[in-house]
Amino acid sequence: MNYMHKSIEELHEDLINGQVTSEDLVKEALEKTHEVQEKCNAFVTILDDAKPGDVTDNLLSGIPFGIKDNYSTKDILSTGSSNTLKDYVPFFNATAVENLYKAGAIPVNKTVMDEFGMGGTGTTGHTGAVKNPWDLSRSCAGSSAGSACAVASGVYPYALGSDTGDSIRKPAAYCGIVGYKPTYGIISRYGLFPFASSLDHCGVFSRNVRDAAIVVDAMKGIDKNDMTSWDSSNIHLLESLNGDVKGKKVCYIKEICDIKNYENPTEELKLHLENFMNVLENIKKLGIVVEEVSVDKKLLDAEPSVYVAISCAEATSNMSNLTGIIFGPRGSGANINEVMMDHRTHGFSPLIKRRFVIGSYILQKENQERYFKNAQRVRRLLVDTWKKLYETYDAVILPVGSGPAKHLDGSKDILTKDTAVLEEHMQIGNFGGFPSITIPDGFINDLPVALNITGNVYDDANVLNIAYAIESQMNFKNQIAKEVK
Amino acid sequence: MGKYRAVIGLEMHCELKSNSKVFSSARNSYNEIPNDNVRPVDMAFPGTLPVVNKKCVQDALMMSMVLNCKQPEYMYFDRKNYYYPDLPKGYQITQMASPVGVDGHIEIEVNGKRMPVLIHDIHLEEDAASLDHYFDTSCIDYNRAGVPLLELVTEPCLSSAEEAVAFLEHMRSAYKYCDVSEADTKKGQIRCDVNVSIMDMDAKEFGTRVEVKNINSFGNVYDAINYEIKRQSELKSQGRYDEVEQETRRFDEESGTTIRMRSKVDAIDYKYFVDPNIPKFKIEKSWLEEIRKNIPLLALERKDKYMKDYNLSEYDAGVIVKEKEYALYFEECLNLGIDAKTASNWLTTQILGEINHEEISLKDFYLTPVLLKQIIDEINAGTISSKQAKEIFYKAVEAKKEPKSFINSDMAQISNQEELTKIITTILSQNETQVEQYKNGKDNLFDYFVGQVMKETRGKANPVLTKEILKKELDK
Numbered sequence: 028m029n030y031m032h033k034s035i036e037e038l039h040e041d042l043i044n045g046q047v048t049s050e051d052l053v054k055e056a057l058e059k060t061h062e063v064q065e066k067c068n069a070f071v072t073i074l075d076d077a078k079p080g081d082v083t084d085n086l087l088s089g090i091p092f093g094i095k096d097n098y099s100t101k102d103i104l105s106t107g108s109s110n111t112l113k114d115y116v117p118f119f120n121a122t123a124v125e126n127l128y129k130a131g132a133i134p135v136n137k138t139v140m141d142e143f144g145m146g147g148t149g150t151t152g153h154t155g156a157v158k159n160p161w162d163l164s165r166s167c168a169g170s171s172a173g174s175a176c177a178v179a180s181g182v183y184p185y186a187l188g189s190d191t192g193d194s195i196r197k198p199a200a201y202c203g204i205v206g207y208k209p210t211y212g213i214i215s216r217y218g219l220f221p222f223a224s225s226l227d228h229c230g231v232f233s234r235n236v237r238d239a240a241i242v243v244d245a246m247k248g249i250d251k252n253d254m255t256s257w258d259s260s261n262i263h264l265l266e267s268l269n270g271d272v273k274g275k276k277v278c279y280i281k282e283i284c285d286i287k288n289y290e291n292p293t294e295e296l297k298l299h300l301e302n303f304m305n306v307l308e309n310i311k312k313l314g315i316v317v318e319e320v321s322v323d324k325k326l327l328d329a330e331p332s333v334y335v336a337i338s339c340a341e342a343t344s345n346m347s348n349l350t351g352i353i354f355g356p357r358g359s360g361a362n363i364n365e366v367m368m369d370h371r372t373h374g375f376s377p378l379i380k381r382r383f384v385i386g387s388y389i390l391q392k393e394n395q396e397r398y399f400k401n402a403q404r405v406r407r408l409l410v411d412t413w414k415k416l417y418e419t420y421d422a423v424i425l426p427v428g429s430g431p432a433k434h435l436d437g438s439k440d441i442l443t444k445d446t447a448v449l450e451e452h453m454q455i456g457n458f459g460g461f462p463s464i465t466i467p468d469g470f471i472n473d474l475p476v477a478l479n480i481t482g483n484v485y486d487d488a489n490v491l492n493i494a495y496a497i498e499s500q501m502n503f504k505n506q507i508a509k510e511v512k
Numbered sequence: 513m514g515k516y517r518a519v520i521g522l523e524m525h526c527e528l529k530s531n532s533k534v535f536s537s538a539r540n541s542y543n544e545i546p547n548d549n550v551r552p553v554d555m556a557f558p559g560t561l562p563v564v565n566k567k568c569v570q571d572a573l574m575m576s577m578v579l580n581c582k583q584p585e586y587m588y589f590d591r592k593n594y595y596y597p598d599l600p601k602g603y604q605i606t607q608m609a610s611p612v613g614v615d616g617h618i619e620i621e622v623n624g625k626r627m628p629v630l631i632h633d634i635h636l637e638e639d640a641a642s643l644d645h646y647f648d649t650s651c652i653d654y655n656r657a658g659v660p661l662l663e664l665v666t667e668p669c670l671s672s673a674e675e676a677v678a679f680l681e682h683m684r685s686a687y688k689y690c691d692v693s694e695a696d697t698k699k700g701q702i703r704c705d706v707n708v709s710i711m712d713m714d715a716k717e718f719g720t721r722v723e724v725k726n727i728n729s730f731g732n733v734y735d736a737i738n739y740e741i742k743r744q745s746e747l748k749s750q751g752r753y754d755e756v757e758q759e760t761r762r763f764d765e766e767s768g769t770t771i772r773m774r775s776k777v778d779a780i781d782y783k784y785f786v787d788p789n790i791p792k793f794k795i796e797k798s799w800l801e802e803i804r805k806n807i808p809l810l811a812l813e814r815k816d817k818y819m820k821d822y823n824l825s826e827y828d829a830g831v832i833v834k835e836k837e838y839a840l841y842f843e844e845c846l847n848l849g850i851d852a853k854t855a856s857n858w859l860t861t862q863i864l865g866e867i868n869h870e871e872i873s874l875k876d877f878y879l880t881p882v883l884l885k886q887i888i889d890e891i892n893a894g895t896i897s898s899k900q901a902k903e904i905f906y907k908a909v910e911a912k913k914e915p916k917s918f919i920n921s922d923m924a925q926i927s928n929q930e931e932l933t934k935i936i937t938t939i940l941s942q943n944e945t946q947v948e949q950y951k952n953g954k955d956n957l958f959d960y961f962v963g964q965v966m967k968e969t970r971g972k973a974n975p976v977l978t979k980e981i982l983k984k985e986l987d988k
Contacts, residue, residue, distance in 0.1 A: 099559040112558065119552055121559055218559040225788035253561050255791055341788060344593050347602020348556035352652075363597050363650070390593070390783035399785065 031055050031091075032181045032507050035238045038090050042082045049079035049089030049133065056091035056135045059182040067158040067180070069173035071096045072104045072137040080131050086241050088131025093177050093186030096137040096152075097144055098124050098229075099218035107220045108140045108152030111349045111374030114356065121218025122253065123187065123229045123246040130245040135183065138173025142376050144191055144222040145342060146170050148433070149198065151376050156435060159201060160508035161474050165432040168201045170194040171232070175202040178232040179508040185233040185242050191222045192334055193427075193453035195230045196465035196479055201432035203467045203475030203506050205498075206232050207239040207491070210484045211460025212257045214243065215250030223341035226334075226457040234505045236466065236495040240264035243487075267488035272496040273314030275489075277480070278420045279307065281321045283452060289445050295430030296446065299476050302469040303426040306478060306501070313496050318420070322412055327448045329405050334454040336389050336402035343386030349374065410459040417483035422493055424480050425452055427465050431474035453479055462487040464494045467503035473511045475503070516710040516748060518741045519718055520676050521632075521668035522733075523705040524683060525661050526693050527639065528571055534638050534660035535562035535605055535790075542699060546653040554657045556600035561789050564589070568660040571692035572612040572636040573795070574803050575662055578686055578810065579631045581613025583800060588792040589636075593783040597650070598640040600657055608784045611635035618686075621812060622678040624826075629679050630667035637661050662693075668707060668718065673737035677730050680704065684730075685811045688836045697729050704733050708740040710748060719744070720756045724770050727763050736763040739770055814839055822852035831860050837874040838864070844881040850888055858884060862905055878912045879905070886915040895925050897975060927974040929981070932965075935973070936981050939964045950986060958982065 030038060030047055041047045057075060064070050070093075082089040094100060097107045099117040106112045120128065128134075141151045149172020150156035157172035159165040160180045167176050171188030175198030178186050188195035190208040199206025208230035216227055231242040244265055249258040286292055286300050307317045351358045351370030358369030375383070389398040416423055429446040456463035456479075463481040470476065480497075482490035498504050530540045538551040553560035569587065576583055590608040616631030641657040643650055664683070670676050684702060687693040694701055704727045709719040722744070724736045744756050758776040763769075786792075809817065811833040818829035832838045838859065845855035863884075867877050887904055890896045896904065896919060908915040926932055939961065940947055950957040958979075965978050 097559075099557075105558075107558065115558070117557065117559075119557075216559075217561050220558040223788075252563060253789075254563055255789065340785065344591055344603055344783070344785070347593060347595065348558065348600060350595070350597075350602065352597055353555050353600060354557065364595070367595060367597075387783065390785060392781050392783070395783075395785070 029055065031059055031183055032505070033184065034235055034505060035086055035090060035184045035233075035241050038184065039082075039086045039088075042089050049082060052089065053077050053079045053091050053133055053135060056183045059180065060136050060177070063160070063177055063180045063182055066163065067160055067176050068155050069139055069157050069176040069180075070136045071106055071108060071139050071152070071154055071173070074103065074135050074137075077133055077135045080133050083131055085130045085245075087127065087245055089133065091133045091135040091183045092127065092242075093136050093138050093174055093183055094124060094134050095140055095171050095174050095187050095189055097140060097189055097220040098187055099220070100124055100134065100137065103134070103137065105137065105220075106153065107143045108154065109142045109349075109374060109376075109379075110153045111351070111355045111370065112220075113153060115354050117218075119218065122215035122248075122250045124218065126246050126248060127187075127242075132245070136177070138171070138177055138186060140172060140174075141170035141194075142379050143220060143342075143346065144170040144189055144194055144227075145338075145379050145382055147192070147194070147197060148435075149173070149176075150435065151378050153376075158435065159432045160510065161203065162432065162511050164434055164436075165474070166201070166435050168197040168428075168432060171198050171206075174232050175199055175204065175206070178202070178234060179204050181507040184238055185231055187246075188230050188232050189219055189222075190228045190230050190457065191226045191338060192451070192457060195228075195232065196453050196456070196463060197428065199232055199465045200427035200467070200477030200479075201475070202232075203477075203503065203508060204232055204234050205236055205239050205464065205466050205494075206230065207236075207243060207464040208456065208462070209243050209247065209487050210462045212253075212255045213247045213259045213262070213487065215248070215253040215256045217250055217252040217256075221341075221345040223338040224345060225341060226338055226454075228457065228460075234507075236464070236491055236498050237265065237268060239464065240268055240491050240495075262485075262488060264488055264491055268492055268495045270492070270496045270499055272493055274316070275314070275422075275493055276316040276318065276420045277310075277422045277424045277493065278318045278320040278416060279424050280327075280452075281319050282324045282327055283425055283449055284319075293430065295471055298471045299426055299428075299430045302471070302476065303478055306468045306497070307424070309500060310497050313500060315493070315496070317424075320416060320420075326405070326408060326412065327452070330409060330455060331447050331451040333402045333405045333409070333458070334451065335385065336398050337406060339382045339386035340389045340399050340402075341386070343383045343390065346379075346383070406458045409455050413455060413459055413461065413481075414483065417486075421486070421489055422480045422482040424478060426468075427453065427477040427479050431471050431476050453481070456481045460484050462490045464490060466494050466498050467506065468497075468501060469503075473509075475506075515713065516741075516745050517713050517715075518671055518737075519668045519709045519711060520670040520672070520737060521707040522666045522670065522676055522679065523663060523707075524680060525663045525703045526683075526687055526695055527701040528568055528660040528662055528693050529691070530565055530567050530571070530660055532565055533658035534565050534568045534636065536658045537563070538658065540659050543655050546651070546655060549655040550657070554600065554654050556602070562589075562605055562787070564790055565660065568636060569612070570799075570803055571660075571690070572634070572662055573800065574690055574807060575664075575687070575692060576613025576616070576634050577800075577804055577807060578690060579613055579616035579618050579634055579664065581616030581631055581634055583613060583795060584610045585795060586610065586792050587612070587795055589787045589790045590784045591787045594780050596640070597652060598643050598657075600641065600654065604638060604640065605787055605790075606637035606663075607635035609786065618682070619812060620675075620679050620682040622675050626812075627675070628669075630669045632665040632667050634662060634664040637663060668709070668721075673734045673741075676706065676737055677734050680730050680733060682811065685834070685836065689808050689810050691808075700728060703728055704730075706733060706737055706740075708737055708744070710741060710744045719748075719753075720758050722756065722758070722770075723760045724763050725760055725773070732763050732765060735768050736770055739763075739768060743770070811839075818842075818852075818856075822846075822856070824852065824856050828856045828860050831864070832856065835874070841874055841881060845884065848881055848885050850881070850885055854888055855881075855884075858888070862902065866909060877909075879909055879915075883908065883915055886919070890915075890919050894974060894976065895919065895927060897925065897971075900925065900971075925974045926969055926972050927977055929977065932973060932977055933981050933985070935968055936961075936965060936978070936985055939968060940985055947986065958986075961986070
């Protein structure tokens with residue numbers, strides 16, 4: 028009998044009842060890992076020697092899970108999917124991982140990502156591209172591609188991701204599962220390899236909202252090693268899921284959701300937006316008030332560039348520790364500068380180097396005001412706009428991307444400039460540190476599509492509860508990827 | 513030289529005293545074992561984050577107040593980005609936009625004259641690792657990486673090497689009085705950069721500024737400044753001032769000269785930006801008030817007080833306030849009830865002489881104020897002479913035994929009237945001829961009799977009492 032398609036609560040019950048043991052679960056998760064690795068190339072490291080754990084009252088005890096390869100895991104290779112750390116075995120655990128270990132969770136693999144989280148395709152990791160389990164010719168999106176792929180494939184009920192732009196919430200959408208990035212600082216970033224510190228969030232993939240709540244309940248907590256973490260001991264996410272959303276107000280943004288905004292929309296885009304509007308119509312039956320709001324198009328259009336400016340600037344500084352002197356493969360050269368340069372030249376993929384160049388350029392004294400400072404000002408304007416919406420609404424609800432997963436070779440996708448905001452709007456969740464969750468909301472040509480719910484900071488319980496209610500109304504909960512032929 | 517005026521600005525880096533480093537929980541202490549005071553963040557292992565040490569911020573704010581700077585409403589830190597093997601993160605966490613202090617001033621004393629020095633800013637930052645270069649390898653020691661550093665930057669308001677060194681000495685003393693740093697140049701805890709330019713006496717605009725970086729002693733600061741003034745002045749007098757370039761040089765101790773490192777044109781763009789890992793935090797007024805309350809009196813303030821309240825000479829007061837431990841010793845003496853002048857005399861002569869001779873710190877000196885008081889009390893009681901007191905002092909210091917133990921034995925003065933009268937009458941009866949001559953007007957024989965008494969008692973006779981009795985006996 029198979030178990031790994033089940034939810035955390037179901038698995039816990041089976042474990043407590045003695046119907047299955049942790050050992051069985053670990054064995055099954057590892058078998059599935061190897062199958063998925065064969066098909067999708069989702070893992071950097073498979074922990075074949077993973078040991079089962081004791082089953083306690085904790086819902087996560089004895090249950091396998093996956094970890095994105097940018098979490099520092101003690102004695103386990105942690106590469107960030109980069110050649111610069113291809114042999115790096117840390118000697119300390121990320122706080123979020125440590126918290127899950129304390130809950131009794133069992134890691135069985137480290138998942139592939141875009142190199143250091145910088146990318147949205149899952150194709151730039153040093154071990155190669157990750158394929159979408161629904162359609163192997165398509166990408167999972169990124170950067171947390173391997174984690175999304177594994178959870179969607181039923182390797183385990185959940186896996187850790189990280190999200191700087193939409194690195195959890197986009198892949199979750201393309202893989203037909205739940206992706207949740209909670210409020211900035213509720214989970215410690217200590218031990219998470221940084222991409223852009225002011226935007227980086229830890230988070231989780233699962234196949235239903237309750238599981239996401241259970242996992243984040245375990246991962247979160249103030250951490251003396253992360254000054255941006257805060258005390259959330261009064262927040263109990265699982266307990267607050269009651270499905271009662273009567274009178275809750277959500278809004279969607281006309282400039283993003285109205286098909287009339289798009290010249291020559293693709294068939295997929297039409298279906299995607301149509302489906303989204305249908306879902307909105309349906310959720311009114313739950314007692315949720317749905318309203319359309321309008322946001323300055325100019326401001327929205329600036330969003331993708333703001334993200335590029337801030338994320339690249341912070342990234343170029345954050346990754347300056349990768350010199351091959353203390354860790355990572357030592358470069359060669361006649362002097363120390365050549366040694367560092369050699370390490371970085373050979374270690375990083377071209378995409379990352381391009382972003383470093385952009386970041387350095389933006390931070391140069393003569394460019395800071397024009398690019399970096401202005402980007403920060405627009406970031407503030409966008410965050411203030413969203414905060415203003417939260418004075419009236421519990422959440423902003425929007426479609427994710429312009430349709431289902433993109434093709435790996437990219438040739439079949441028609442990319443138009445006018446969908447940029449539709450593709451990138453979830454980055455606003457990172458600008459403001461807002462709790463943000465993606466849940467599947469339908470299918471286009473048998474491929475999953477999704478919607479995203481983003482609320483105000485510290486309002487995680489409310490956001491999750493709305494997601495939980497909407498999820499309960501639809502039939503995509505706990506779905507496992509079925510490969511389309 | 514002579515025709516020109518020098519304009520000097522200083523940057524002074526001082527390591528702060530603290531249990532742990534400024535952004536790391538690793539110990540901040542001198543450690544001979546390399547890479548021992550190290551936590552993952554000190555070597556920038558991926559995923560590590562800085563955590564601000566509040567004590568360091570507090571000490572930095574105190575120094576900001578000492579320098580009469582303005583403190584910011586919010587505190588945050590910036591990243592200074594550059595690649596160097598001693599900089600594990602590839603950036604230094606420092607303060608650029610909102611330092612702990614700006615626009616300050618402090619009064620110093622140069623050759624007995626007081627002058628203000630203007631402070632551009634003072635900021636808190638982390639030190640880099642230290643590098644040891646060998647023939648074909650270099651070793652990195654991360655013990656120093658992350659050690660708290662306070663960097664203060666003066667305005668270009670100094671005009672001579674004397675003023676520069678006086679300022680540095682004054683600040684070193686201030687750091688020590690405030691107990692925020694050991695401020696020991698020998699341990700490399702203070703490092704300076706100097707900016708020197710020259711200009712015509714009547715000129716309005718500054719000349720070309722040359723920076724001499726990373727000077728590790730005040731003596732070298734003095735030499736570097738004078739060398740630069742001389743070098744630049746000579747070029748200027750020869751009509752070759754265009755050869756003075758805006759550049760960074762280093763001081764070569766062996767030759768006593770400065771050597772060009774790089775031109776300002778090649779200056780690195782440090783791409784400063786606010787470190788997102790350290791949330792901006794508000795500096796509460798109440799906290800500042802608390803810190804201000806704990807600022808001790810500094811050297812010059814103490815000097816004024818000693819002269820005014822205790823009538824010490826300017827010279828003695830100056831000697832005592834020079835080191836915090838001297839001042840503390842002096843003040844403890846006063847607390848014990850020792851007369852200020854007496855305490856000052858003992859401290860500035862015997863005690864400083866002794867510790868300088870032995871090359872020890874006053875903190876390690878055996879004779880504490882309490883023990884010193886034993887000697888002074890005996891002098892005041894008239895039981896010992898000042899000559900004896902000095903002897904007891906050295907005996908006590910040498911044997912590391914309480915002065916009391918020397919006073920109670922045969923060192924004690926003979927102050928017993930009866931005993932002394934007996935000795936004196938015996939001596940007078942043995943020197944009848946001299947007594948006769950004395951009585952016939954040879955007054956200076958009085959000292960002869962005193963000498964005889966001292967000889968007989970091996971110097972232990974109370975001199976005052978001896979003279980008193982002698983006079984009485986001779987007048988009989």
